[in-house]
Amino acid sequence: MLGLGIESTAHTFSCAIIEKTGKKGKILSDVRKIYRPDEGEGIHPREASRHHIENSSLVLSDCLKEANISIKDLDIVSYAAGPGLGPCLRVGAVVARSLSSFYKIPIYPVNHAIGHIELGKLLTGATNPLVLLVSGGHTMLLAFLNKQWRVFGETLDITLGQLLDQFGRSIGFASPCGKNIEELANLSSNYVLLPYSVKGNDVSFSGLLSATKSVATKNKEDACYSLQETAFAMISEAVERALSFTRKKELMIVGGVAANKRLSAMLKDVCKRHGCKFFVVPLEYAGDCGSQICWTGLLESQVKQGVALKDTFVTQSWRLDSVKVHY
Amino acid sequence: MKLIKKGAEADLYQTKWHDSNAILKIRKIKKYRNPSLDSKIRKQRTIKESQTLSLVKSYGIPTPLVYFVNLDDTSIMMQEIPGKPVHDLSESKIIELSKDMGKLVGILHKNGIMHGDLTTSNFILFKQTVFVIDFGLSQITIKPEDHAVDLRLIKEILNSAHARIMLSSWKNFLNGYKSIVGPAYYSKITKLVSDIESRGRYAQVV
Numbered sequence: 001m002l003g004l005g006i007e008s009t010a011h012t013f014s015c016a017i018i019e020k021t022g023k024k025g026k027i028l029s030d031v032r033k034i035y036r037p038d039e040g041e042g043i044h045p046r047e048a049s050r051h052h053i054e055n056s057s058l059v060l061s062d063c064l065k066e067a068n069i070s071i072k073d074l075d076i077v078s079y080a081a082g083p084g085l086g087p088c089l090r091v092g093a094v095v096a097r098s099l100s101s102f103y104k105i106p107i108y109p110v111n112h113a114i115g116h117i118e119l120g121k122l123l124t125g126a127t128n129p130l131v132l133l134v135s136g137g138h139t140m141l142l143a144f145l146n147k148q149w150r151v152f153g154e155t156l157d158i159t160l161g162q163l164l165d166q167f168g169r170s171i172g173f174a175s176p177c178g179k180n181i182e183e184l185a186n187l188s189s190n191y192v193l194l195p196y197s198v199k200g201n202d203v204s205f206s207g208l209l210s211a212t213k214s215v216a217t218k219n220k221e222d223a224c225y226s227l228q229e230t231a232f233a234m235i236s237e238a239v240e241r242a243l244s245f246t247r248k249k250e251l252m253i254v255g256g257v258a259a260n261k262r263l264s265a266m267l268k269d270v271c272k273r274h275g276c277k278f279f280v281v282p283l284e285y286a287g288d289c290g291s292q293i294c295w296t297g298l299l300e301s302q303v304k305q306g307v308a309l310k311d312t313f314v315t316q317s318w319r320l321d322s323v324k325v326h327y
Numbered sequence: 328m329k330l331i332k333k334g335a336e337a338d339l340y341q342t343k344w345h346d347s348n349a350i351l352k353i354r355k356i357k358k359y360r361n362p363s364l365d366s367k368i369r370k371q372r373t374i375k376e377s378q379t380l381s382l383v384k385s386y387g388i389p390t391p392l393v394y395f396v397n398l399d400d401t402s403i404m405m406q407e408i409p410g411k412p413v414h415d416l417s418e419s420k421i422i423e424l425s426k427d428m429g430k431l432v433g434i435l436h437k438n439g440i441m442h443g444d445l446t447t448s449n450f451i452l453f454k455q456t457v458f459v460i461d462f463g464l465s466q467i468t469i470k471p472e473d474h475a476v477d478l479r480l481i482k483e484i485l486n487s488a489h490a491r492i493m494l495s496s497w498k499n500f501l502n503g504y505k506s507i508v509g510p511a512y513y514s515k516i517t518k519l520v521s522d523i524e525s526r527g528r529y530a531q532v533v
Contacts, residue, residue, distance in 0.1 A: 083529045138528060143487070150487035156476075157526065191361045196368065200444045200464065200480040229361040236359055241335040245414075245446055245488070266359035274333065317529040 001301070002028075002069065004077045004099070005294025008092030009084025009112045010136065011035045011043055011176075013052040015063035016290030017074075020298045025122050028067035030291045031059050039174040042165065049087035056095050063290070074105050076306060078297025081109035082318035083137060089314040097312055106306025108297040109313060113138055113320040115292030116281075117149065120254035122295055124279035130248040132239055132267070135255030135288075136161035136176065139235070141201060141242045144325070151321050152242040153201030160257050163205040163231060170213050171220055182260055185228045188221035194230045201241045203234045228262050236266045243274050252279040258286045299327045336372070336463065341407065344394045348407040352376075353400060354463075369401040372463035377403050379440065379462035386438045388431055389458045408460070410453025414446070418492045421447065425485075425496040427457045429503025432477060435459075436516075437508055439469040445481040447488065471512075475519035478504070482520065 001021075007014040016030035035051040037043055064071065079096035082089060093109075100107035116138075117131050130152070131142040139160045141153035158166070161176070168177020194211050197204040208230060216223035243251065251271050257263060258280055271278040285291060303326045328351065332339040340351040354369040356362075377396045380403075384390055395404040413424055428450050435442055442449075443464030451458045466473060481500065485493045505513040524530055 140528075145487070146490050148490070150490060151483065152487050153483075154527065156523065159528065191363050193364070193367070196364065198464070199476055200446065201483070202480065229364060233357075233360045233364060237336065241444075244333070244335040245448060245484075269357075269359040319529045 001075045002073055003294045003298040004074050005290040005297055006079040006092040006096050007288050007290045007293045008052050008088050009080045010088060012288040013055050013059055014290035015060050016294045017063060017067040018294045025295055027291050029063045030289050031063040032289060033059050037174060040169050040172050042175050045085040045087045049091050052088055052091040071103055076106045076108060076297055076301050078108035078110045078293050080112040080293045081313060082315035084112060086316050093314050097309060101309055107312055108300050108306055110293045110296045111318055111320050111323050114323060115296045116254040118296045118299060119285060119292040120252050120281040123282055123285060124252055126250050126252045126279045129250035129252035130242055130246055132253045133255045134160045134257035143246050147325055149320055153238045156202050156204045157206040163209055166209055167212050171216050178257060178260055181224045184221050184224040188225035190222045191229055192222050192226040194226050196230055198234050198237050201238050203238050232263045232266050236270050240270050250277045254281045256287045259283050302327045344404050349404055350407045351402055351404050353402040373401040375465055376463040379465040383440060386434055388434055389456050408451050408453050408458045410451040412448045413450040413452060414448040422492050422496045425499035426503035429500035430507050431459055433504040433507025436474045439467055441466045441468050441473045441477050445477050446484045471515055471519055475516050475523055479520050479523050
C-alpha cells in the first residue's frame, strides 16, 4: 500500500511517500523545505505559509520523483490537520484536498503529535513505551491506555522548544536555536543556580526563562550551560517519576529537541537506573516531516475509510489525548 | 537491609529501627544532574519531607513516624506502613477511597500545606486507614493557585492511570474535598483548576 503524507504545521513543508506491507513501512522519499526567519526573530505565520505555498509544488514533485512513482499509484493521501499555525496548516490541507478530489484518492486528516509518536515507534521498534514528546509545540509524557494516548505529565506553560528558542532569540540566534545553545553550553562548566520547578510529573519553564535571560547579560556560555542543566534535569526528573508510576520498561523520545545530546545522555542515565530500554528517534526524523503524517495515515487506513472532503478540517488546537486510536 | 523500591527520586529499604519495622528512604546522588543542583535538591527535599511528615500529624493526617534524619546521606528513617498503595487496589475500592483522599487533601490545604506530588501511589491503605506519604515536594503555602496545582495533578493522574473510573473517582474526590474546605473555597479552587488547564498547550479554549 502506498501513502503520501503532507506536513505543514509550522516551519516545515514536507511531503513523503511510504510503502506499507503488513506491519512494516518503508520510507521511499521524504522531501522538506524549511522556512527560516531572520536572526533574533521567531516564526511569522503569514510569511511561513507564503513560503509553504511557494515551495509546495516543487516539494511534491521531488517527492514523487525520488520515490519513482506517479500520483495515480497512491492509495491514500494524509495531511497534518493540527495542532499548528492556522495559515500553515491550510496550505497542506489544500494540497491534500486537491489531490484527493482530482485523482479520487481517499484522504486522512492526521494529528501531528501522534505522527511524531507513530513514526518513532516504526523506526525504533519500541512496542509499549513511555513517550517523551519534546518539540517547539509539545512537552509531554505519554503512555498508551484504552485506545488513547494519555498524558502523565506535561508543561504547565511554555514548551522545552519554546524555552530554548525564546532564550536563544534573546541572545541573537535564529529559531530553532537548540543547536546553537548546545554548542555554547559545551564551552562552560560553571553552573549558576536557576529556578527548578517540578510539580509532580509536570514542569514549568517560564520562571526559568526570565532568570536565564538575566544571567545571559553577564555571561552567555554560563547561561546556556546552566539553562540546559536545569531544564533537562527537570525533564529527566519528570520522566523518572512517570516511569516509576507507570512501571513502563521502555522510554522513547521524539520531537525536535530529541536531537540534543546532553538531554539524551541524561535520559540514558535515567533508563539505566530503572532497568528500562531507551529509544531515541533517528536525528533525520526527529523534526517535523511528511513521513510522520504518512505513516499515521497508513495506520488509520487499516481500520477507517478516508473522510469526506467536507470533513477535511484543520484545527490549530487539537490535543493528542483527545484522539481515539483504533488500529 | 532489603531494597523494596527504586522510586523516582529515592530508594526505599526495609529495615529495623531498634525493634520496630522501618523504611529507610535514601535520596541517592543523581549523576545526570549537575552536582551543586543535585545536592541542593536532595538536601532541601529531605528536610522538607521530614518536617512536613511530622507537622501534618498535628492536623490529623495519618503519616509514617519519622525516626531519624541524616542530612549527610540525605536519608530518612521512618515507620513502615505495611499496607497497599491505592494505585494497586481494585477499581471499585479506588472509587470508594477517592472520597477519603479528597478529605485528606482538604485538611492539608485548610492548614496551608500543599502536597506537591499527589498521585494514587502516595496514598497507602492500611487497616481501613488511608496514610499519606512522600512529602518531598510539599510547600507551606496558603496561595489558592498552589492548592489548585495539587488538585490538577491528581486529576491528571486519575485521567491517565485510572481512565476507566475517572469520572466517578474524581467526583468522589471533589465531594470529600468540599466537605472539608467548604463550598466557597471549593468553587474558587475548582475554577482555578480550569484556569490552569486552559493555560495548557492546545487546550480547548471555550
